[in-house]
Amino acid sequence: MKPKLGSEIIRRIGYGAMRLPGIGKTPEDTQLACRVLQEAVDLGANVIDTAHFYGNGLANKLIADTLRPFPQKLIILTKVGVQSGPDGRPQPAATPEEIQQTVQNNLDSLGVSQLNLVFLRLPGGPLADSGVPMHESLECLAQLQEAGIIRHIGLSSASVEQITSAQAIVSVEAVQNALFVGHYESRGVVQLCHEERIPFFAYFPLGMGMLIEKKVDLSPFAEAHGATKAQIALAWLLALSPMVVPIPGTSGIDHLRENFAALDIELSSSEVEVLSKI
Template sequence: MSHNSITNESETFEIGETTVHRLGFGAMRLCGEDIIGAPDDEEAARKVVQHAVDCGVDFIDTADSYGPAVSERLIGEAIGNRDDVVVATKAGLLRNDAGDWIAHGDPDYIRNQVLTSLDRLQTDTIDLYQFHRPDDDTPFEDSIATFAELKDDGLVDEVGVSNVSAELLDRAREQVEIATVQNRYNLHDRGSREVLEICADEGIGFIPWAPIDGDDLAAYGDLLDEIAAAHDATRRQVALAWLLERADVMLPIPGTSNRDHLESNVAASRLSLSDAEVQRLTQAAE
């Protein structure tokens, strides 16, 4: 298979008024080790982003805390402000050099962060701005109201939430239209099943973070190997194909800093699992 033959063949979904392919790209791994600092080869990281777009990936997900600031900057440098690519980012989570992720949903902080994200992404408007994680020290409604205000001000096109329960999703939707939810979900971890069902019923995009997890591959290795062999595919590709079959609102964002891994992930978009294979994978963890 030549590099030129790799193209994103996943079905499409509308985020607000913009149509994207459902298989996207997660840009967290563009950063240095442990998601801290810059990668050893920044030019190689930018080329991975550019190649993702060349392969037909038109939905890229990042966050201001990745690096922090590194992933957004590299994306801005790699593709700038393209009309044919939706770039989603997040605010509300801090990253320190000890490797901690610290929730911080203070409205003033979010208003400051949107300006820094706009600058790094080299754009006037963020396509999709997501509240990264609820903060126990800040009322949830106050944080969400800030995202709604940013949308009203024209700094943000669409608003999303991340790491939320069904109850918090309902509370967020009372204040602003929610375009997407980003929660952990994969073959092995289906703790957000209820939230996914709400998204499917309401036409809200569901972005599963950690769409491929090492536990997936270990826990269901024999089954994945059997199905992969039938399709001349890999375990990872089967796990991604299952996610795409799981719900029409599912928007997987497998992340990598490696061109070959990127192409392998995109190639999963043309893998067609049978109904029986989807059912076996679905039942495996239920």
């Protein structure tokens, strides 16, 4: 069993571009950001997660400048339903008009005529409820899909109930939720994706500083495998289901290589069980 988007097999670790704008503010940093992107692809990633609101188009521009013409098998993940507010914090943008504008912004900043996969970001966490019914946003995406502007539709920060409801309107071809050791609220969603063979892209796979803050001590597992704690965190995600694809972001080449080396770590079933209960 392998995760697929359409007929394209998805490799088990992707790259999250949310941090790219922070390392692309000067010419020197821009060169580093481009090297990180190219190295991610060279290491085997065929999925890059981005959004126009990451740096007001800067992340997308860095991706376009570095990787265009895009490799045929490269899958760019984008999202709608959210935008940056005046203070930089995420705010909802889920009306049909806002979705159409966000899609156009992504097309323009990536320099493409079609988006591979567009996630509808649902309310939750820092994102307030827009009051727009989910079906209205999905119907807009369905129209854009029918027009050939987007290929695939997914849901982000979704519950099992929301996925089930959405499937009555569109074909939900991927899910993107926060998932990391110590935060397994998406257990039911992972199970659903496993059963229905829907790719599950895990964002914040290293827990938003969880390892640095030592909220979860993975040292015993890391020592047992001669690995880093970050690698154990990623290996746990990979072991949950063949459908789970972590999309860690990083600003450094060494850390990037460390992340991809997690593919070589095989946790025992008992280790996976222990980590799942944290």
